[in-house]
Amino acid sequence: MHAEKESVLTGIHFINGDTACCEGLLAAGAKFAAGYPITPSTEVVERFAQRAPTVGGLFIQMEDELAASITLQGMVWAGQKSFTVTSGPGYSLMMEHIGYAAMTETPCVFVDVQRGGPSTGLPTLPAQGDMMQARFGSHGDYSTISLVPNSPQECFDLSVTAMNLAEKFRVPVMFMMDECVGHMTEKVVIPPAEEIEVQPRRRTSKPPDEYLAYEVGEDLVPEMAHAGEGYGLYITGLTHDKKGYPLMNPKQQRELIPRLFEKISRAADELTIVEADGVEGADVVVVSYGITSRVAMRAVHLAREKGLKVGSLRLICVWPFPEKLIRQLAPKVKALIMPELNMGQVVIELERCSGGKTNVVSLPHPGGTVHDPLVILEAIERGAQ
Amino acid sequence: MSTLIEPTALTNPVERVLRNDRIPTIWCPGCGIGTTVNSFAYALMASGADLKKTAIVSGIGCSGRVSGYVQLDSFHTTHGRAIPFATGLKLANPELTVVVYSGDGDLTSIGGNHLIHAARRNMDLLVVCVNNMIYAMTGGQAAATTPGAATSTTTPYGSFEPELNIPQLVDAAGACYVARWTAFHVKQLEKSMTEALKKKGFRFIEVLSPCPTLYGRRNGYADGLAQMKEYKELAKVKNGAPTYEVAITTGKPIIVGKFVDRDRPDYLTLMRSQLGAHYHEIAEAGVGCGDDSEGKEGCCSC
Amino acid sequence: MARGSVAVTTERCKGCGFCVEFCPTHVLALSSAFNRKGYHPPHMIEPDKCSGCNLCGMYCPDFAIFGFKTAETKPAAIPAATEAPAPSEAMEAKEV
Ligand SMILES: Cc1ncc(C[n+]2csc(CCOP(=O)(O)OP(=O)(O)O)c2C)c(N)n1
Ligand code: SF4
Ligand code: SF4
Ligand code: SF4
Ligand SMILES: [Mg+2]
Numbered sequence: 197m198h199a200e201k202e203s204v205l206t207g208i209h210f211i212n213g214d215t216a217c218c219e220g221l222l223a224a225g226a227k228f229a230a231g232y233p234i235t236p237s238t239e240v241v242e243r244f245a246q247r248a249p250t251v252g253g254l255f256i257q258m259e260d261e262l263a264a265s266i267t268l269q270g271m272v273w274a275g276q277k278s279f280t281v282t283s284g285p286g287y288s289l290m291m292e293h294i295g296y297a298a299m300t301e302t303p304c305v306f307v308d309v310q311r312g313g314p315s316t317g318l319p320t321l322p323a324q325g326d327m328m329q330a331r332f333g334s335h336g337d338y339s340t341i342s343l344v345p346n347s348p349q350e351c352f353d354l355s356v357t358a359m360n361l362a363e364k365f366r367v368p369v370m371f372m373m374d375e376c377v378g379h380m381t382e383k384v385v386i387p388p389a390e391e392i393e394v395q396p397r398r399r400t401s402k403p404p405d406e407y408l409a410y411e412v413g414e415d416l417v418p419e420m421a422h423a424g425e426g427y428g429l430y431i432t433g434l435t436h437d438k439k440g441y442p443l444m445n446p447k448q449q450r451e452l453i454p455r456l457f458e459k460i461s462r463a464a465d466e467l468t469i470v471e472a473d474g475v476e477g478a479d480v481v482v483v484s485y486g487i488t489s490r491v492a493m494r495a496v497h498l499a500r501e502k503g504l505k506v507g508s509l510r511l512i513c514v515w516p517f518p519e520k521l522i523r524q525l526a527p528k529v530k531a532l533i534m535p536e537l538n539m540g541q542v543v544i545e546l547e548r549c550s551g552g553k554t555n556v557v558s559l560p561h562p563g564g565t566v567h568d569p570l571v572i573l574e575a576i577e578r579g580a581q
Numbered sequence: 582m583s584t585l586i587e588p589t590a591l592t593n594p595v596e597r598v599l600r601n602d603r604i605p606t607i608w609c610p611g612c613g614i615g616t617t618v619n620s621f622a623y624a625l626m627a628s629g630a631d632l633k634k635t636a637i638v639s640g641i642g643c644s645g646r647v648s649g650y651v652q653l654d655s656f657h658t659t660h661g662r663a664i665p666f667a668t669g670l671k672l673a674n675p676e677l678t679v680v681v682y683s684g685d686g687d688l689t690s691i692g693g694n695h696l697i698h699a700a701r702r703n704m705d706l707l708v709v710c711v712n713n714m715i716y717a718m719t720g721g722q723a724a725a726t727t728p729g730a731a732t733s734t735t736t737p738y739g740s741f742e743p744e745l746n747i748p749q750l751v752d753a754a755g756a757c758y759v760a761r762w763t764a765f766h767v768k769q770l771e772k773s774m775t776e777a778l779k780k781k782g783f784r785f786i787e788v789l790s791p792c793p794t795l796y797g798r799r800n801g802y803a804d805g806l807a808q809m810k811e812y813k814e815l816a817k818v819k820n821g822a823p824t825y826e827v828a829i830t831t832g833k834p835i836i837v838g839k840f841v842d843r844d845r846p847d848y849l850t851l852m853r854s855q856l857g858a859h860y861h862e863i864a865e866a867g868v869g870c871g872d873d874s875e876g877k878e879g880c881c882s883c
Numbered sequence: 884m885a886r887g888s889v890a891v892t893t894e895r896c897k898g899c900g901f902c903v904e905f906c907p908t909h910v911l912a913l914s915s916a917f918n919r920k921g922y923h924p925p926h927m928i929e930p931d932k933c934s935g936c937n938l939c940g941m942y943c944p945d946f947a948i949f950g951f952k953t954a955e956t957k958p959a960a961i962p963a964a965t966e967a968p969a970p971s972e973a974m975e976a977k978e979v
Contacts, residue, residue: 217762228673249856254672259698265667266658270638270669272679273656278669294660419607423654423670424677426633430600430649432657442649442657591890593949602947610897610922615944622970623941765905767941805944807899 198265199223199392203251209384213351213377214239216246216384217307223392226277226305229252230267232260232286237309237317241474244572261286265293269302273431275422277359280307281376284313287326287333287428295334297368297432298456301418303408305358305395307371309378310537312563322375323563324486324537330370331515339457341467342370342515344485348382352518354512359419360395361467365459366417372514374537377565378486404428409440410452416459460516468521469513473502478507479578480531483522483546485511487566488535495572504580521547522549531579535559535567555579595622596633600652604781611797611805613764614644618871620707620767621682626650628718635678637751638667642691643792644684644711653680664699667706669680676864677850678778679705685712688719689747693725697708697764700754704814705847707784710747713792721795746828751785752841758784759824759837759841763812764791766837773839782847786807820842886895887935893925895947898922900947902939908932911939 201220204223211219218240219442221229227248231241240306253276264280271278275454282290287308295303310326312318326333330342342362345354355371362369369470392494400407400419404427421427434442460467471489473496475561476479480499484492507527511518524534532554534543543558557575561567599622608614612814625632641660641825648655658666663681671679681688688696699706701827706821713735716722723733725745748759758759758777764769770788791797791808802808810836819827820838827836864882889911896918903911910933914926925948927933929974933950940949 228669230669235755254852256668256672258665258668259694262662263668263695264660265699267665267669267672269674270656270666272653272669274670274673275672278673292659293662422674423636423656424634427653428600428652430655430657432649433659434657537708591949592952593890593892593946595940595946595949599946605895605897606945608944611899611901612944615946617903619943745905761941767938776960804899806904809901810904858908 197394197396198223198233199389199394200251201389203227204392205386205390206388207386209386210381211348211384212227212239212372212381213345213348213527214309214379215243216348216351217345217371217378218243218371219384219386221305221359221385221391222247222251222354223352223394224277224356224359225394226279226359227251228268228271228276228278228345229280230258230264230271230278231281232258232264234283234286236243236311236378237281237283237307239378240307240309241269246309256259261289262293264288265306268292268294268302268304269297270360272302272304272388273423277303277363277395279359281307281309283309283311284326287314287329290342291335293328294340294368294575295336296337298340299432299433301366301456302368303366303534304422305355305362305369307355307372307373308375309370313471316419316562317472321564322487322505322537322566323564324372324374324488325541327372327514327538328537328541330372335418335569339460340367340370340515341365341513342372342516343469343512345377345512346486346489347509347554348376348380348384350376352386356392356394357515362375362392363395363397364417365463366398366420367460368423370475370515372486374487406541408438408439410436412455416455416462464516464520467513468518470518470521471510471512473508475509475525477528478503479507480533480576481507482527482535482572482576483509483511485514485542488537491566491569492535492572494569498569498573499576502577504576506580510543517542517545519549520574522546523551526550526553531555531557532560533572533575533579535556535561535572537563537566583674590741592669592795594626595619598625598652602648603650604882606650609794611791611793612643613713613792613805613809614647616711616764616767617788617790618647618713619652620770621774622873623738625769626776626792627771627775628778630778631680631766635680636667636670637680637708638670639681640683640687642684642687642716644682644713644790645718647682647711657722661687662695663687664695664706664708668699668704671705672849679707680778681706681708683710684717685714685747686716687725689745689750690725692756696751696756700751700756700785701846703755703757703782704804705783705849707736708786709774710785710787711790712747712787713790713796715792715796717792717795721799728829728831731796733799739813744829746824747787748785748827749824752824755783756785756841756846757782757845758839760785760839761787761837763789763791763816763835763837765809765812765816769818769837782845795834829841850862885931885933885953887933887950888930889927889933889939889948889950891948892917892919892923893905893947895945896922896924897945898924901942901944905942906939907936908934913947914931
């Protein structure tokens with residue numbers, strides 16, 4: 197299925213990442229959203245508030261992020277595609293409902309335009325400090341998907357992918373932008389609607405008397421029915437059986453929770469979304485994501501000018517982590533270098549997957565600005581020795 | 582020894598709107614929540630609401646379990662957040678009748694902010710608040726509604742804060758229908774719920790309900806029945822009473838009745854009327870993108 | 884002659900006594916017999932006084948009893964018989 201014509205602003209634009217993200221979500225079919233303003237994400241909802249009525253949808257500004265993060269799920273169960281947008285402090289408030297979406301298998305997108313933290317931190321300056329929160333932030337154990345764009349163009353393209361993956365796997369997808377990418381203005385090409393692939397809601401074709409809300413087939417993803425369609429849904433955040441009825445015992449927990457992981461881990465290959473540049477035959481590979489990848493690329497070019505064999509591996513999908521790829525890569529290189537705008541988060545996973553087969557170098561940064569490329573260059577040089 | 586009356590060939594009319602495979606409920610003997618469900622069930626049937634297009638949303642708590650016993654689209658959400666979830670349902674599908682059914686702690690403490698703002702927005706929802714004056718599900722801790730003279734597990738010496746007058750709060754915030762009954766007032770409650778189901782806008786019904794296990798036992802009531810008898814004794818019907826006069830004070834009459842019934846446009850009605858005037862401006866302005874490059878390389882000014 | 888009667892699903896009853904207390908004509912009393920859970924369900928001690936008003940049904944928090952009017956209740960008009968549904972197999976731990 198492709199995007200609806202009236203939702204897509206086909207053309208060549210000069211817009212920032214926040215705006216592009218909004219256009220991407222619209223193109224992906226989201227007409228309804230709930231939010232609460234917070235820098236540096238406000239442009240997304242401001243844009244959406246203006247755009248939504250023109251496509252027959254609406255934006256509601258709720259009283260806080262706790263509300264926004266569950267209002268959007270009401271919208272989804274009423275049959276719409278929906279999302280919310282926030283930054284650090286609001287993202288923390290949304291955690292309970294990310295868990296609710298994971299547990300109830302509510303397809304939706306949470307956009308986090310990351311800023312410096314903890315607490316109120318650096319409201320207008322970049323960081324990547326919410327990456328572990330994106331993976332583990334809500335209590336209990338669940339699995340989800342996190343995508344990280346590094347340009348306004350990708351804010352468009354990848355937010356379409358984010359919504360598509362949310363619908364395909366029935367999970368909340370984390371769209372992990374940062375202040376730089378959100379506020380950076382660049383050329384964004386929005387293709388014609390017919391060229392944009394959109395994953396429709398996976399609706400049941402069964403009549404109500406045969407339908408079980410959490411019955412799954414091959415790919416472990418249940419099919420959905422909506423409120424008002426006569427299915428008599430029972431949706432709960434409690435551990436539940438196939439009907440959706442609460443069933444709170446260890447046996448049911450074992451039936452449900454591992455499936456929430458497996459529906460994603462089974463698709464590991466599809467969810468290995470990276471951009472590799474000169475990784476084959478490299479001595480050193482810089483592994484990065486988001487805005488940091490653009491700085492890393494500068495360091496990689498400088499190193500190449502010095503004759504070093506260095507590659508760049510940009511993680512576009514950070515969670516699930518591209519484990520297989522790293523396991524294959526680690527023994528082939530002298531060092532894997534990971535700059536991040538945090539004190540070392542995703543590098544923990546890089547180190548785990550490297551299994552001691554290479555030297556993993558963390559280049560932490562507390563945020564507020566980006567790395568000095570020369571710091572990355574220096575690490576490359578040391579790693580290549 | 583007397584004999585038991587055996588089940589007959591008849592079915593209880595409320596079963597038409599209950600999930601009978603979920604009964605018996607988790608509720609304790611003498612808990613009033615189930616009694617309020619009877620009034621709700623009859624109100625649903627009397628209101629003529631299309632049950633296939635009616636959703637019920639609860640938060641967490643003993644009262645929050647109501648959604649799971651009613652044969653509608655049932656959503657058991659998170660603690661305090663039933664109203665925003667219900668808001669999303671209603672906005673994305675205005676055809677739905679959406680009812681929120683939850684506890685006093687859920688709706689007025691942790692979810693208090695949502696209650697205020699849903700009333701202010703005049704979101705088209707019916708909210709039923711089962712007020713057992715306690716956090717029951719977690720074991721009888723103090724709620725914002727626990728009377729000062731009562732004790733709870735977290736206020737063993739009594740509470741040092743005055744209890745919340747819920748009708749006054751939602752009235753002040755702009756609710757268009759506000760009533761209070763008790764589990765004793767089954768008929769009045771049914772009538773009130775029926776009336777409220779038929780009305781548009783933010784409607785709020787508080788129902789005092791016995792919690793013998795965690796409130797009653799601790800505070801001198803032998804059982805749920807003792808609390809029900811006290812409601813009967815202390816309740817005074819005062820329709821139209823100013824909501825600032827209906828605070829619940831230990832030993833004083835419990836004022837019940839319909840306090841507020843006003844009309845003002847609900848959120849979606851206002852949105853439609855305001856957007857109607859602007860819709861063409863928005864559409865003609867090229868949706869905020871002044872791109873005149875018509876797809877050619879170049880910058881737009883959006 | 885009684886104008887009404889009641890039906891009790893004894894296994895649902897939790898013995899709270901609401902129906903007994905609030906029957907306007909004092910038709911009911913809790914019986915001395917036990918149901919499987921150990922509660923005493925109600926029985927009619929003054930069946931002739933039952934008006935079938937269904938107040939007992941309105942009060943019963945466990946949907947275990949209801950009243951109906953015998954005069955109007957022709958078997959054909961009565962909804963199909965149902966077994967008292969089996970309790971859900973859910974192990975109902977309370978969430979806190
Ligand atoms: C975020 C969160 N905080 C606390 C709890 C624990 N909790 C569950 S129910 C409840 C209180 C419920 O009180 P009320 O809404 O009055 O319902 P009742 O059980 O009295 O019917 C609390 C505090 C929770 N589930 N979630
Ligand atoms: S604890 Fe109280 S409110 Fe909860 S089911 Fe028991 S009596 Fe009812
Ligand atoms: S139907 Fe009415 S009169 Fe008969 S037992 Fe019930 S409450 Fe009493
Ligand atoms: S009201 Fe219901 S639960 Fe209580 S005693 Fe009567 S039949 Fe039993
Ligand atoms: Mg309570």
